[in-house]
Amino acid sequence: MGVITVENDNLQCEGTLLLPLESVLAVTSSSLLSFTLDNLIPSLVVTPHEGTPTGEEVQKYLLPGLPSHLDSSRSQITVVNSSTAGAQRGNKVYDKLLQPLLQTLHITHEYIPTSSASTISEFAASLSARESGLPHTVILLSGDTSIHELVNSLTPISSTQSVILTLIPTGSGNALMTSLSRGTITSALFALLHGRPSPLNPFYVAFPEDSKEVIPPTTHDPNGKTVALETPDSLSGARKIFALVVASWGIHAALVGDSDSPEYRKLGNDRFKKAAEENLARNVAWHGPVRYSSVLSGMEIVEGPHSYLLMTSISSLEEGFKIAPTAEPLSGKLEMVQMPFLKGEEIMRVLMLAYQNGKHIHEKEVLYKEVEDVRVTVLEEEEKMRRWCVDGRIIIVPNGATVSVHKGVENIRGWNVEIVV
DSSP states (O other): OOOEEETTTTEETTEEEEEGGGGEEEOOOSEEEEEEETTOOOEEEEEOSSSSOOOOOHHBBOOOOOOOOGOTTTSEEEEOTTTTTTTTTHHHIIIIIHHHHHHTTTOOOOOEEOTTTTTTHHHHHGGOOOOOOSSSEEEEOOOOHHHHHHHHOOOSSSEEEEEEEEEEOOOOOHHHHHHOOOOOOHHHHHHHHHOEEEEOOOOEEOOOOTTTEEEEOOOOOOOOEEEEEEOOGGGOOOOOEEEEEEEEHHHHHHHHHHHHHHHHHHTTTHHHHHHHHHHHOOOOOOOOOOOEEEEEEEEEOOOOOOOEEEEESSSSSETEESSSSSOTTTTTTTEEEEESSSSSHHHHHHHHHTTTTTTTGGSSTEEEEEEEEEEEEEOOSSSSGGGEETTTTEEETTTOOOEEOOOSEEEEEEEEEEEEO
């Protein structure tokens, strides 16, 4: 065959249609890898070509060789499939798409489907013992929860090791990849083949020692439970949780916490709407001073009361919902969104503006800042009012305790963690 070109958003060879461009993953020296969105079955079209494909549109699809994170001689490659995430979507994506793709490219890998709630944390904790001298490439078929779990389960190490993450969004919540413009299977697979690793730079939340974590209900424990908060560095006195999406106190944390309770889980996906409606109808306020430092203004204090306090390093919590429109994912920068006590209908009015390209940040009720760190002293008698949400995890702090949130860091307990985008 002759030179491959792009015409009218289709890949063509000497005028003959090969594939719609939206389904193309890569053009190699001997083949074109693609898949159809309908059935996720990859097709391999052999297209030997003479010379070099022309046009800037084709150049970005060229794959002259494997990137280092997919080269088995330069990286230990593991695929971790969060089997139950997103209605078990990861199983289909691996069987019908990812595994054939890796096999076609002769990429050797270990495959780990989750078999329990601790599979990912146990895998992450085991990485320090895999001493081959090579970086670890972990391809995650999951949503935000699993990547949070993996990062926070890395154990402290004395000599630096590297973990390179590639995330294929198959969960019910994919805020991180959505903010990175990699929120679809197609775009994530394109990044897997053509992307480059960038520092993850998660921000982190430091909790007091006597904090508790709410463990959601499972099939084995339908009522859930509350346990002492433990992290891999707990012996040092710290209770540090790394966050990739959000840390919140106030109505956001309340509706996330309520929606995970046994009575709400019976409602299925409607539980989030129900939890939001009931929390907004309560018209309650959260009390305690919020101290924050910003690059431009130094330390400032908002005494409260508050309805909404949220810190994030990404722009969108879901497709179209730009809670922090100026955020720069992976930059290490941290954004804060705060609202004073407002009635439920006013909170809803303001938050709905986030769907209009983040217009809520211009409302007089909203304090929106890029911050270095935020320190919150929680002054609430009722336990439910002392709940924090960190990437979906619910943490309960003591009355009078101070929680601090800090901008992104490159090193996670001795690990250099990067993500391919």
